Amino acid sequence: MTFVTAPLRQFHAAGMDDDRHVVGLVMTGTSYEDQGNAAAWLDASLETPVVNAQPPPGTTGSHFEAVSRTGMVAGDAWSGQRASPTSCDGWGRSDGWAVVGRYNAPVLAATLDGSSVPCVGCPSAMRGLANRLLAVNDRGEAVGYAEARDASWTCRIEWSWYSYSLQYMTTGITKHQIYVGPGGSPVVDFAQTLFPGGFGYPQLVGINNLGEITGNGTFAGTQNAFRFDVRTRALSWLPLLPGVSYQRSYARGINNQGHVTANVYACYGQYNCYERTMVWAPDDKLYDLLEDVDFVSMNDRNRVMGTTCNYQYSPSTCQVSEWELPSASLKVIASLASLDPPVDSSQFEMAPSVLDSRGIWHDQTLPLRLYCVKPSGEVAKDCELTLRWSAPPNSGFHVHDEPGFTGANRPPGRIQTDAGASAGSKNAGPPGAMTAGTGSDGYLGLIFFAPEPSGVVELEATGTAVVDGTLAVSDPARVSITIRVPGLSRIAAPGLRVIAASHNHDSHNGYGTADMGSALADMASTFSVLLQAPGGPPRAVPTIQVNAISLPLGGIFDFRNEWQAPHWSHRFGTDADLNTPPLTQDEKDVLEDAIGATPLRTPVLAESAAAPGASHWHVAL
């Protein structure tokens, strides 16, 4: 473990990317929350500033909060006077902008001011108040918070820093922890949408390329750092140190290997307490950096950086510290092999396979290439890889694969190596597992065969190879394969109602393509018009009930929770079931006419001898 220190400056460093570029805030006041401007430096030595580290035009202050592995920055900017947060007066922020961009190019326009970005689950009152992004990943996903207030809100103070912890000093203000999806939208309230009914007082401070979020929440009565996977909804807490009588922790960031940086306050008895900066590794191992610094972050090359500032004088001075953690001597990397040259990634996307009505499989395949890399960057030959892959519950919106439901074990898909070895299954069952060697060229080619259900399949690969005469084992590399039919969205139109909670998949049954949405909307609209006979009295127009369309990610819609048909055609977002029994003969006749005014085709009547009232029309594009 090495330790380097940058010169004292009025610079508050908040994040460092893989190339040791550092971003943060050049302070002009006495505290981090005081006046300043976003800044970035080409190296942690802070010798060379980055040109064009600029906030949006028209702002008077800004700072960068974090930088992703490849240089995407997140932060906020403001206009007007930004005064001390210890007073009710003088807080002059005219709004709370959040910025996402790149430090080495003009920062993108403010993307989150509460009025221009739709916020799912956020109250409308958030508009105009402070919003701040605290971290961003390479895909543009971000986390932060948005502030809202109720009618009784009179004091503009919302929090201050004290002893590395957030101290809420007022009432009437609600701080909504937010998650910004890929592309900047939608903005999701963490507590209300991602983790409803979860723990109290969550704070989101970091996000990595795997969609893992780190933050803080109340656990066992105290604030503690957590790691949360947006896709699998898996939650884990920073472990307790051995022998402690009291412990609280505050996450600061997360890298793409899942290392969480955190400040830990631990007590051994009543008076023996200390505060330390630690790194919480994916295997729950805690690395104690033996220092206590602010705003610690870690890049993907085992470099940890933190800042300690002296806020007693104006302008404040800060010290940037840097550590290097012992790295695994091997690293496993995945590439998309269909590209030339193959492109490394940890996130892949593909379509689900299809078993058609004649029983013929139509496989969807993803060609991957795995290889092991030594610390020198050289590809390790004859690396033995251990692969495990599984389908995290509910990542495909099949509620029944959650614990406690029947019909779990979503099919994990099958992997076949170029040498012909095969494991896993397209059918429901346990996670797949296999071992395979890269051979003398250092690369393992394999094909992933998607199952019929959509959802995420997590592939974990661990490599073993001889490095410098010693057998080395890598940390597990995690690869996420999202199986989906692209382009589906929730279908909604006047006169049309998707019956929720049908077919045992909660309310996830109403998703379709844009064309399907237009066709159904046109059908409902035409139905409403045609039902009014020319010259006749106005007639009430019944709502057309839709039993089901497709799941949000498409794929097989197994309403019997069997991962197979029936309902097999509801996988592309182009098939819908119309609930016709409640309609009169005239209304059904008009509905058929209205269907004829759309590109919809093949209306087929599904009749049940046992339950005629369950009959419906199956229509498709």
Added chain:
Amino acid sequence: MPFSLVVTLLLAVPLVASADPAGCPPGRDQIAIRVSAGVRYDLASALYTYSYAVRNDPSSAQEVKTFAVDVIGTIPQIESPEGWRGRIHEIRPWVYWRAYLLADPDRISGDGRLSPSIVQIKPGSALGGFSFRSPKPPGTVAFHATGFRQLPAATGATPEEAELEAERLAEYIRENCPKQARPLIDQGIVGATIGPVEATPVQIDVKPDDAVNAVNPASHGVIPVAVLGSATFDPRTIDMSSIALVPSGARPRKSAHEDVNRDGRPDLLLHFGTADAAITCGDSALVFAAKSTRGGVLSAFDTIRTTGCR
């Protein structure tokens, strides 16, 4: 002084639709129909009135549920037979009629089955009263018709089985029954009739020496037709290769430019084979169409009276 010229044209267009392969459920095309078309021009309004009667052949397996005619431009008025409703279709440039009148429209049967309309055209019967007005002159257009067919039904002992069977049936139709895999309104039959087209109206005189324009459909002779020149139209600008009668497509056997009506302007005298014109007893107009060498389409019609019919 405004005047109206009334012409009635009867066309018999029996059709046999291209059916889906065996194994497909019956489509909406199990009909063979004859469409009689009439056209009338009102000088005062400068509108043509197109009217149609539909005869469902006795050999048809289905009753006629919908009937439509291709149109262009604005359609200021649509008339329908009793129990039918006509409108401009939402996604096709059609005047579209559908038999709506049901025996018990307010009945809730509690299932998904359709009831036939009581005014559908039964096999062996005919129904007139389909008409609309248009500023466009006549030419060959397509008509479309569908028969009434109960929805293809898949049954099951349980709702789940019914759902599975329905999906299989839908997929089977999608993959094996190309006609029924089209949008609903394209699953019927298509034929040719007279309707509004984008054309320049000109004048013709059928049998210039005969005020009655009597035509014996059984004749093996020819029908002389004079395309009359005017101050604004020179028949010598007609593209001779494009001349045809509507909708039979009959081509002239002979042609010559001469002053037929002795008005000092050149006319075009054409001779069509009577058999080629496919005139049937009861027809009362002959419609002519051609292209102009100066661009555009020319359209004209004249009255006839069929003779020798029993």
